[in-house]
Structures are given as C-alpha cells and as structure tokens.
Amino acid sequence: MILESIDEELIQSHRSGDNAATALLVQRHLARVRNFVFQLVLNHETANELTQEVFVNVLRSINGFRGESTFETWLHRVALNAAYKFLQRERRYQKFLDDDLKQRDTATSLRPDARLLEAEQQVRITKALGTLNPELRAAIVLTAIQGMSAIEAAELEGCPVGTIYWRIHEARRLLQTELKDWIE
Amino acid sequence: MNEHKHETDNTLDSMLQDWATAQKITLQTLERLQQNVLTAVNAPTPTSPGVKLRVRLPEIFAVCCTIAALVLATGILSINSRRASDQQLARISSRSQREQIEELWSKTSALFGSDLEWLCDLDGELLLGVKGDHATESEKHVYLNLLVRKYDSDTDRWVNTWSGRIVCPLGKPVDFASSDNQSSGSFWVQTLPDGRFVVSNWMKWSELPQISGPIDNQSSPGELQIVADQLIEGQHVQVLQQVWLSNRLI
Numbered sequence: 247m248i249l250e251s252i253d254e255e256l257i258q259s260h261r262s263g264d265n266a267a268t269a270l271l272v273q274r275h276l277a278r279v280r281n282f283v284f285q286l287v288l289n290h291e292t293a294n295e296l297t298q299e300v301f302v303n304v305l306r307s308i309n310g311f312r313g314e315s316t317f318e319t320w321l322h323r324v325a326l327n328a329a330y331k332f333l334q335r336e337r338r339y340q341k342f343l344d345d346d347l348k349q350r351d352t353a354t355s356l357r358p359d360a361r362l363l364e365a366e367q368q369v370r371i372t373k374a375l376g377t378l379n380p381e382l383r384a385a386i387v388l389t390a391i392q393g394m395s396a397i398e399a400a401e402l403e404g405c406p407v408g409t410i411y412w413r414i415h416e417a418r419r420l421l422q423t424e425l426k427d428w429i430e
Numbered sequence: 431m432n433e434h435k436h437e438t439d440n441t442l443d444s445m446l447q448d449w450a451t452a453q454k455i456t457l458q459t460l461e462r463l464q465q466n467v468l469t470a471v472n473a474p475t476p477t478s479p480g481v482k483l484r485v486r487l488p489e490i491f492a493v494c495c496t497i498a499a500l501v502l503a504t505g506i507l508s509i510n511s512r513r514a515s516d517q518q519l520a521r522i523s524s525r526s527q528r529e530q531i532e533e534l535w536s537k538t539s540a541l542f543g544s545d546l547e548w549l550c551d552l553d554g555e556l557l558l559g560v561k562g563d564h565a566t567e568s569e570k571h572v573y574l575n576l577l578v579r580k581y582d583s584d585t586d587r588w589v590n591t592w593s594g595r596i597v598c599p600l601g602k603p604v605d606f607a608s609s610d611n612q613s614s615g616s617f618w619v620q621t622l623p624d625g626r627f628v629v630s631n632w633m634k635w636s637e638l639p640q641i642s643g644p645i646d647n648q649s650s651p652g653e654l655q656i657v658a659d660q661l662i663e664g665q666h667v668q669v670l671q672q673v674w675l676s677n678r679l680i
C-alpha cells in the first residue's frame with residue numbers, strides 16, 4: 247500500500263514535468279518489467295527494445311492511467327500486450343531463440359564443468375519455454391516465476407480464471423515432458 | 431499420484447525460478463536501458479531532413495536524372511509535405527497516386543526506350559537504372575510505394591519523414607546506395623501463385639531514425655501495409671509499403 251502510494255506521488259510529479267520523479271518511477275519498475283518481458287520473448291536484445299517501448303508509451307500516455315489498478319499492474323499489462331504483439335506479429339520467436347542460444351553456447355563454452363552443467367540446464371529451460379505458445383508461456387511465467395495467483399494472472403490477461411488454470415496445467419505438462427531428464 | 435504431481439510441479443517451479451534469476455538483466459545493461467528510456471521520454475522529436483541518394487552500381491548504370499522538371503510538371507512530387515495525417519496517408523496510397531507513378535514510368539520509359547530497367551523517386555530525387563548486358567526484354571515491372579513515418583507525441587500525429595516510389599522488374603533485385611554510403615537499400619519483389627507478392631526490402635538510412643535491416647513480407651496488390659513498427663532511439667517509427675502491378679490497378 248505504501249509502495250502504491252509512492253507510485254501515485256511519483257506519477258503526479260511526473261505529470262507536472264518533474265524529471266527526477268520520472269527517473270525514480272523508471273528506476274523502481276524497470277528491472278522487474280524487463281525481466282518479465284524477457285521471460286516472455288526469450289531474447290535479451292528484444293526484451294530491452296520492447297521494455298523501452300513499454301516505458302516510453304506508458305510515460306507518454308500517463309494521463310490515460312486512471313488508477314483503476316496499481317501502476318505496476320498497468321505496466322505489466324502493457325508489457326504483456328507488447329510481448330504478445332511482438333510474438334504474434336513477427337512469428338520469429340524460434341529464430342530469435344535459436345540466435346540467442348547460439349550466443350549462449352559460445353559464451354558458456356569456456357566455463358568450468360559445474361558451470362557448464364548449470365549453463366546447459368539454462369539453455370534447456372529456455373528452449374523448453376520456447377516450445378510453448380505465447381499464452382501458455384505467459385501463464386506459467388506469471389504464476390511460477392512472477393508469483394501471481396491464478397486470479398491475478400487472469401485479471402492481467404483479461405480472461406476467465408479457469409482458462410488460466412488450464413494454461414498453467416498444459417504448460418506444466420509440456421515443460422515436464424521437455425525437461426524430464428532434469429526433473430527426475 | 432497427486433503428491434508425485436506436486437513434487438514435480440515444485441521441482442519445475444524451482445528450476446524456472448533459478449532460470450529467471452540467472453537470466454536477470456545485468457546492472458550494466460539496466461543502467462544503459464534506464465538511460466535510454468529517460469532520454470526517449472524526455473527528448474523532443476526532431477524533424478529529420480530528407481535523404482540524398484545517388485546510385486552506385488557496377489553493373490547497372492544509374493543516372494541521377496535531370497528530368498526533375500518533367501516530374502514536377504506532371505505533378506508527381508506532390509508528396510512534398512513532411513507532415514501527414516492518416517488522411518494524407520490514405521491519399522498517398524490512393525489510386526490517383528498510383529496512377530501518377532505509373533505515368534512517370536511510362537513517360538520516362540518513352541524517353542529512354544527499352545534500356546530503362548528501374549526507377550526510384552526517393553523523397554523527391556529521381557534515380558534511373560539502365561539495363562546491363564544480360565537484361566532481358568519484355569519483363570514485367572512492379573510498383574512500390576514506401577513511406578517512413580514517426581510519431582510526434584507533441585502534436586499527437588504521425589510525421590512523414592521519407593517517401594520512396596520504386597518501379598523495378600519483377601523477380602530482379604534493385605540496389606541503390608548513396609555516394610557517401612550514408613544510405614543504401616535494395617528491393618526485390620516476386621509474385622505468388624495466389625496473386626500476392628513476396629517483398630524483400632533491405633534499407634538503411636543514417637539521417638533518419640536509424641532503421642537498418644531486412645523487411646520480408648507478403649502483400650496483397652494495392653494493400654497499404656505496415657511492414658516495420660519499431661521504437662528506434664526513443665522514436666516510434668513505422669515503415670509502410672504498398673505494392674502493385676501496372677496491369678491490375680486496384
């Protein structure tokens with residue numbers, strides 16, 4: 247509640263042209279939103295670009311924020327939509343994923359064995375998430391990683407809670423199949 | 431069974447959380463991203479000058495033509511306003527505009543005969559390409575309208591920053607480059623069995639918001655399409671494209 251109140255104050259100051267407030271507002275939320283976007287698009291460079299786009303759009307259209315949800319929820323909703331739009335429009339996420347994985351393979355090839363094993367697991371998880379369609383991926387990211395309840399995730403997605411439960415179930419089933427060597 | 435399911439769920443969740451932690455943005459990248467966001471939010475949107483292009487191709491002799499007067503006389507360069515609303519955008523892609531570029535091609539072809547291979551009206555500068563030794567006769571030509579625009583948040587309007595109209599042979603790439611290498615690009619268009627086009631553009635402008643890279647897409651004849659929609663250096667930039675064949679006006 248205190249945090250939300252801080253956001254409200256910063257938004258008011260941002261509206262009145264206080265650059266320091268804008269910087270604080272960005273600083274408070276940037277990392278979390280950017281990590282969330284990465285978990286959806288699975289490419290670091292794309293995540294950076296989309297996150298920048300999200301913040302610019304949100305801060306420039308801040309007058310449209312009526313406080314019906316928290317600022318953080320609003321940001322996540324805009325970020326989710328931006329990621330969906332990117333994934334659906336470009337239909338290139340597999341290509342980006344492959345490119346990113348190639349970079350990672352190179353980057354981790356000189357690490358010690360223990361780190362190599364860990365790095366390999368990272369790559370496998372990224373690949374496994376990449377096999378999910380955007381809706382299933384978002385459902386598991388929102389709940390298992392972002393820590394939202396199914397109700398909160400449904401509110402963010404704008405769909406029935408039952409749909410979210412099904413998506414989580416399906417995402418888990420597919421991920422457990424993809425990662426069975428690591429889970430067992 | 432349920433217990434087993436819960437265990438695997440927990441293991442999976444734990445793996446995902448570890449993965450998310452390992453993939454977190456680094457402090458250095460975060461600082462850079464934060465700076466980019468703040469610069470983009472606070473920066474006013476400048477009006478970019480047009481690009482001056484000259485063709486430089488070894489195989490195709492390109493002429494920066496002196497028939498600009500002819501072009502102006504035919505009213506071809508009517509897209510001289512840098513500011514355009516969506517209404518103006520509709521006008522740019524209208525049938526009359528398409529007919530004008532076809533007329534320009536027709537008149538220029540008449541001047542140069544069958545040696546003329548392609549034509550580019552790049553933001554008001556007319557470039558012509560003449561066939562090389564291996565060119566074939568009676569090839570079909572395809573027409574492209576290209577438009578780069580950026581969003582001006584101050585006026586809440588899209589501002590046109592560059593427009594190009596290209597006539598090129600179907601299935602053959604057309605390349606251009608400015609003499610100072612500040613701008614370059616290529617176009618290649620081919621038809622699909624269903625009548626649509628496959629269009630491959632590669633464009634780079636250094637004076638405009640820096641767009642660079644391939645744009646591959648499929649397009650219906652005459653359809654005005656947003657083929658790139660990006661945030662570049664804090665500016666929301668779109669590239670719009672329209673493609674058609676001369677013998678089937680929409």
